[in-house]
Amino acid sequence: MKKLSILLLSLVGFLALSGCVAYPVPYDNGPHYRGGPGPRYDRDGDGVSDRYDRRPNNPYRY
Known part of the structure; x- marks a missing residue:
């Protein structure tokens, strides 16, 4: 049980950091x-x- 919890904790830590x-x-x-x-x-x-042209955007004004 102790090995499993250490393995699981290290796996979670590895996944969190990666x-x-x-x-x-x-x-x-x-x-x-x-x-x-x-x-x-x-x-x-x-x-x-x-x-x-004095007003280059106005076509009605020269």
């Missing part, structure tokens, strides 16, 4: 988009490039 596993988690910041549309890009489609 459940805690730490490993490094890689951090991901998402996709990286390089470059951009450039200075000639016209976001709102009004014919004036965003570089010279």
